[in-house]
Amino acid sequence: MNRLTAMTAAALLTLAGNAQTAPTTNIGKSDITVENKLMTPEALWAMGRIATATASPDGKQIAYQVGYYSVKENKGHQVLCLIDANGKNNRQLTTAATSETDPAWIEQGQRIAYISEGEIWAMNADGSGRKQLSESGGSIEGFKFSPDGKKVILIKSIPYNDIIKKNPDDLPLATGRLATDLMYRHWDHYVESIQHPFVADVTGNGITEGEDIMKGEPYECPMAPFGGIEQLNWSPDSRLIAYTCRKKTGLAYAISTDSDIYLYDTETKTTTNLCKPAGYKPVAVDPTRSMKGQAVNSEENLKNNLGYDTNPQFSPDGKYIAWQSMARDGYEADRNRLCVYNRATGEKTYVTESFDSNVDAFCWHSDSKTLSFTGVWHGCVNVYQTNLKGEVRQVTNDWADYVALSPANDGKKLLAIRQSMSEPSDIFIVNPGKEPKKTKVEQVTFENKHILDQIATGKVQQRWVKTTDGKNMLCWIVLPANFDPNKKYPTLLFCEGGPQSPVSQFWSYRWNMQIMAANGYVVVAPNRRGLPGFGSEWNEQVSGDWTGQCMNDYLSAIDDAAQNLPFVDKDRLGAVGASFGGFSVYYLAGHHNKRFKCFISHDGAFNLESMYTDTEEAWFSNWEYEDAYWNKPLSAEAKKTYDNSPHKFVDKWDTPILCIHGEKDYRINYNQGMGAFNAARMRGIPAELLIFPDENHWVLKPQNGILWQRTFFNWLDRWLKD
Template identity: 70%
Template sequence: STDSDIYLYDLATKKARNLCKPEGYKAPEVDVTKSLRNQKVNHQEGDMQVGYDQNPQFSPDGKYLTWVSMEHDGYESDLKRLCLYELATGKKSYVVNSDNLETDVNEYCWAPDSKSIFLTACWHATVRIYQVGLDRVVKQVTDDSWNDYGSLAVLNNKQLLASRQSMLNADDLYVITLAKKEKKAEVKAITDENGHIFSQLATPTVQQRWVKTTDGKQELVWIVLPPHFDANKKYPTLLFCEGGPQSPVSQFWSYRWNFYIMAAKGYVVVAPNRRGLPGFGKAWNEEVSRDWSGQCMRDYLSAIDDAATNLPFVDRDRLGAVGASFGGFSVYYLAGHHDKRFKCFISHDGAFNLESMYTDTEEAWFSNWEYDDAYWNKDKSEAARRTYENSPHRFVDKWDTPILCIHGEKDYRINANQGFGAFNAARMRGIPAELLIYPDENHWVLKPQNGVLWQRTYFNWLDRWLKK
């Protein structure tokens, strides 16, 4: 279950009251071997919230309480709405939901006058700052520049403090001075933490490209070009496969999946916002669930095929595909379905055998929602049957391309046996393969020296197969 609740605790009476469900609420029984999507828990009448509720904040005047709320039990990537609770009356409403902002509410904070709320949300692959009044009117505060804002706080009636990053810059702090009427806010940096390092480096170039998908829609793709880029040259190129599966390919800065470093090493990066990512509407975001091997995979191939065909500097004979988590699953799947597009693969913490993962993961609700059914259910849905039949391990007989597998042994989300299995399968097929195992890392690589080893191994593998 993903069901969590917000409680109001009275310091005088020392009693707690559940604000998400009525008194005496008893959850319906569920079949834990099936998705909660169509079970009674997600189809009840009355005033109750059965999804993931988190981050409660009082308004400065003490009249309201807000929190981020998901609608459905069992769906960890459900739309994050902003619930407004009036303390005097107990009235509950949604100041932000799909009606006025069709993307997730990330961080938020109250304005000092308690009449509005500031929040960050991703739209078209950038994380912007918005302001919403109690009348539910949403106003975009920052402009459409290619940046991601976070760590939001109020300084005073006219100014906010936030962090900002992009694919070309690590986090710094900024003061955002609010503008009147329809103008966008003034944004001023107050730190330059890594300026002395960046000033010594040649900078890559980031471009935005819209690509037509196989079903006639438009997909936003980031193209990152190496420093000192020469359009007359041909460059080895990487398809970046995002994890999540529902995490945006926004203007993020990472100390592992770092596009700046990849470009600086001489690679063009193709990073698509494929089906199943937030920031393009609720329907686009949800289209990956129960269809891991479907349209999202075709979206990946649309992005790399467009680059290889229409960007003359992309060397179609030196393409690689890389990714972690769901991106790692994507790499394992593409390894059996790429029609010789790619010359090498790298999968980090990827799901290889979905039947095994169903019972191996600590996030049982995740597998249930995404796959629909336990693999042993005789009455499993068509989506579940399709999911298991398209598990990457079933297509190893078609693997023909060198692959590097990376995994952490403390990863309980996607267990290290998935990486062991993929590596062994490749080696038994006679395919060049390497395995990097971290005994002391989980689903991420958090220790600095492990990160250095990760980067060294990652680029040694790419250089070996894409720079001959």
């Protein structure tokens, strides 16, 4: 997310160029009418999706980005909007046919910079006076101006042929790729380019081409597949850049999560690693075994910041740098702590140790002594504060997820984006009180009110369920829209992915609880073993035990609902899930003792031996399975994992199943979904396969999204209603 930036008035006032002009797009805010007062796939895709928000330097206005989608045109369009901090005077600033993104305040809040077609543009705060600042050939993918406005970080992709070799020049039509090491593809693309940060000057003539601060280095910054400009930040004096990078390639990259924070000096052009001591040498590892018990994660070595270290932010006074930090190498779901680095002494202090969950987002306060952060606890992502001593206090206590956080620039308040299972994202102002009940939260935008006002939503309830080992587990229960307590309803067990992502108050445009409620289903969504927000012990119990207690937790949740909730029809139960949730569905299909009448698995792992070598991020399989399947001897946990792979229990499958997969999913390859479907049909079990040649681990295109929802509910209705 963009942070506040400033730019010199002299530089901007002398910039030359014509105002940007383009035909007006026909993709914008929808005036859709919802029939029968129930959520539909079309209504979901008609909603505006708020992506980023940033307050003006004086805190009086908020610039933000919204995405709108056209099912007919099968594409999306990003626009920029402006609203007063009190929620008044909302207006759309951009109307071009091309998307315009990444708003950032410059020139002391007089102008707003943004990206259009790979170039940086700037406009007045009222949307007038548009001028193009860069001439990069459309190559800019992200940017951040220095506080003094004299420089700007530019994110560009550069060719990368270290792993996939460049084809001979005399074979220009050859489509083959010669790979020489691992990480030849990542998430949904073959790795033939990587992003690098460039530092460019801002002059009276615009923005220069810039200099690559990692020139000659075969490493990416920001880090794929999800990193953005938030992984780099300027020092308040505009001299230093703190950036995130995992300086590894090939096999070493594939098995490691060890990224570091680097400090680049724009004057001396030198780089310092803030996480590792000078002369640090990597510890040798066995790439076919979990790093859990290897020397790399020894107690002595852990002081070297071995896990993910990401998203550095300088304190306003420049004395400190804070970042998110995981302790252990090879563990992508390790607890994300907030590390504060003292630039004068080099001391690192972890200031969220008393919060036994993840730091999801954070920002400094103007006093340089206080930080606010978001984190999940008991199924909700709330706002917390800590000081430099690590004294943490809770700020909000909402049944909601705060998914973004930044200063509101009035010296005290926070700018946040918040969502829940019942409402998509909107912008809020948080005025922290001394305790949560004294905190004031004000909604600024009402992006989808015109749609939500037409829709009957299902009530969301909390329910605590006793597990088979005597623990208490939080389940969200979502009731059907227009709920009648005297009726019995078909009920869905929602299986979460990750395996360590929370069942929080998230709003999804695919796995949407309210559209399930609109279709007449009760949803039981348990925070089973392996999910954050209930302490580290609970969170870590899933690793090496995919088919143990977490599966018992699923069954405890659905059994409790079937036995104790009078509106749940125990004879019409289904289980649905994606990713690890899809794996869970495949496993339950062979172990449910006829509880369920149908299953849906999206992008689930089916054959864990195949999955071990199919996936691109090998550290995941190593940590979760503990061993390559060919190792002798296997650890007890690895043997249990492979022995309990869902594909080994197809002989016990007896229930209709829908398998969904994207062919561009390189995290869990589509052969997993095809294998499950083929096995079901060969067993004579009713089954369908929805395959998307152009989608990855998610479903991103509007018409594919509509097809996904229709197929999903047609399948459920066929087996749970007819």
